[in-house]
Amino acid sequence: MGSGGEGGGGGGGGGVGGVEDRGDHALVRRRQRERPYCDRRIYVEARLSREKAVFFIRDDGPGFDPLDMPDPTEPPNLDRPSGRGILLMRTFMDEVAYNETGNQIALTKRRNSTPPASQSNP
Secondary structure: OOOOOOOOOOOOOOOEOOOOOOOOOHHHHOOOOOHHHHHHEEEEEEEEEOOOOEEEEEOOOOOOOOHHHOOOOHHHOOOOOOHHHHHHHHHHOOOEEEEEOOEEEEEEEEEEOOOOHOOOOO
């Protein structure tokens, strides 16, 4: 992740903002010091118009294949932490697209979008 120091936000303990650390916070702090992660950056670009907002987020990592991610709603995956962010992006955005490498995502939200048929009220 981008540059940054340890913890922050005040409070005692090892937490951020006074909240106790979970494993993911500890992982973020460790990777901020570990090669190759500490040298990687995240790039964010936003294109805003009256009709839509498009956000491009790219990192220096090797990428991944989003189709290889397990479906977090399948019973064997309910307790697994991976895949939930992808599910949330697909749920709330109108379009989600990855580059071929899998290290950039384009998120589109239209101003007058309607929820998918499965989410609309009868």
